[in-house]
Amino acid sequence: MKKSGILQTDFFGKLANSPLVLASGVIDVSYSGMLRAVEAGCGIVTMKSLTLEPRKGHNGPVVAEFAGGFINSMGLCNPGIDSGLKEADDFKNRSDAPLIASVFAISTDDFIALTRKVNDSKADAIELNLSCPNVADEYGIPLAASKEKVTEIVLEVKKISRLPVIAKLSPNTYNVPEIAKAAENAGADALTLINTLGPGMVINIHARKPMILNKFGGISGAAIKPVALKLIYQISKLIDIPIIGTGGVLNADDAIEFLMAGAKYVSIGTAVYYHGIEVFTEIREGLINYLTTNNLSSIEDILPLS
Ligand code: DHB
Numbered sequence: 001m002k003k004s005g006i007l008q009t010d011f012f013g014k015l016a017n018s019p020l021v022l023a024s025g026v027i028d029v030s031y032s033g034m035l036r037a038v039e040a041g042c043g044i045v046t047m048k049s050l051t052l053e054p055r056k057g058h059n060g061p062v063v064a065e066f067a068g069g070f071i072n073s074m075g076l077c078n079p080g081i082d083s084g085l086k087e088a089d090d091f092k093n094r095s096d097a098p099l100i101a102s103v104f105a106i107s108t109d110d111f112i113a114l115t116r117k118v119n120d121s122k123a124d125a126i127e128l129n130l131s132c133p134n135v136a137d138e139y140g141i142p143l144a145a146s147k148e149k150v151t152e153i154v155l156e157v158k159k160i161s162r163l164p165v166i167a168k169l170s171p172n173t174y175n176v177p178e179i180a181k182a183a184e185n186a187g188a189d190a191l192t193l194i195n196t197l198g199p200g201m202v203i204n205i206h207a208r209k210p211m212i213l214n215k216f217g218g219i220s221g222a223a224i225k226p227v228a229l230k231l232i233y234q235i236s237k238l239i240d241i242p243i244i245g246t247g248g249v250l251n252a253d254d255a256i257e258f259l260m261a262g263a264k265y266v267s268i269g270t271a272v273y274y275h276g277i278e279v280f281t282e283i284r285e286g287l288i289n290y291l292t293t294n295n296l297s298s299i300e301d302i303l304p305l306s
Contacts, residue, residue: 006291007284007299009043011098011266012164012189014124016043016265018284019133019299020255023047023246023269024102024129024168027277030086038097040277041284044265045097047088048131050105052113054167056100058134062120064202064211069221069248069270071200072215073134076104083115085121091104092122103126103231106139108156108226119162123299126163128153131195133218144195147182155185164189166244171197171227175198180235190245190269195222199223222248236262236304248272252286 007018017038018047024046027033035103036044057077064071078084080122081103088101101123102112118126131144131152143149151168157165170174171194180191196218202211210216228247236243243264248270249255255266271279287299 005288006226006297009264009299011044011265012125014098016098017041017260018043018264018280018287019264020044020045020280020283021244021246021267022098023267024100024127025072026269026272029079029087031094034087034091034099035095036206036277037280038065040278042268043097044100045091045197046100046127047084047123048078049076049102049132050078050081050114052077052081053109054078054083054172058184058214061212062214062217064217066211066223068204069219070213070217070224070273071198071202071217072196073199073212073217075134075214076132081117081185085117085123089122098124100125101128102129102168103113104129104132104257108144108153111153111157112160115157115161115279119160123163125166125189126157126161126167127157127192128157131168131172131194133170133172134214134216135201142172142195144168145173145221146250146300147175147179151182151186154183154188160185166190168192168195170195171224171231171247176231177235177238183237184239184241188241190242190244191235191239192222192246193235193263194224194228194247196220197227197247221249222250224248225254225257228305229257231306232258232261232263249283250279251289252283254286255283256290256302257297259302260305
């Protein structure tokens, strides 16, 4: 990884080597995977969403590729909050890179219990996954579809969190800007926009069956980028808190589009499946080239569109 201070970014008082974020759910269950992402040029790491109890997740196949990206229905497989936070601490014992602990629950009480545990860890921020599209059968529609639920959870978590609270919202409702504003009003310190789209479906015509066992899964990749950009652009005009933009960022040009749409940080997930973790090195170098060819001295000089 080429070292350059030009991409350094503040993350709630901590220094990140770049505004590039490893998205939740991508090689982020063990501390070694997270370290590899940072080594490659990722500035901030998000862990796979942790639940109070371990979850096996759905039976496979859980991922399928299509022309516009992937669909996945992992089913929130994770080792549970206690084991997960040990990995978080192991990571922080070896790296200064800011770490976001992502948590998933369906009740306010469970979010509070998870927050207390994250408070006792070395994580630098907590991300509330209010928007997993794959567990509706078990839990009903995602919390991020309801302004009232988002407000209640963010308010209660903020009362006890010692860390910045990030709300990860869903694109799968017509009033995302209103919900984003509600999250800010309830005290959220940042938003992650957007979680996967859909769910959607991909069919294997030879086997005459859905490509993934769970039939439906959240859509990621190039297909969802215009949706993400539109929501980030619209919502960044309504709120004052920073946005972690995500959804189909495959290269440096995509990352620049997200910054121009109004994101402060750019989170990358699906690109890792195509290009490996080295995609962070490529995107990092692409950002540095863009800044130098345009005579810009820092990443903040890539201004949002009016
Ligand atoms: C899963 C969770 C998500 O929030 C998402 O966007 C995609 C998949 C999951 O674990 O199933």
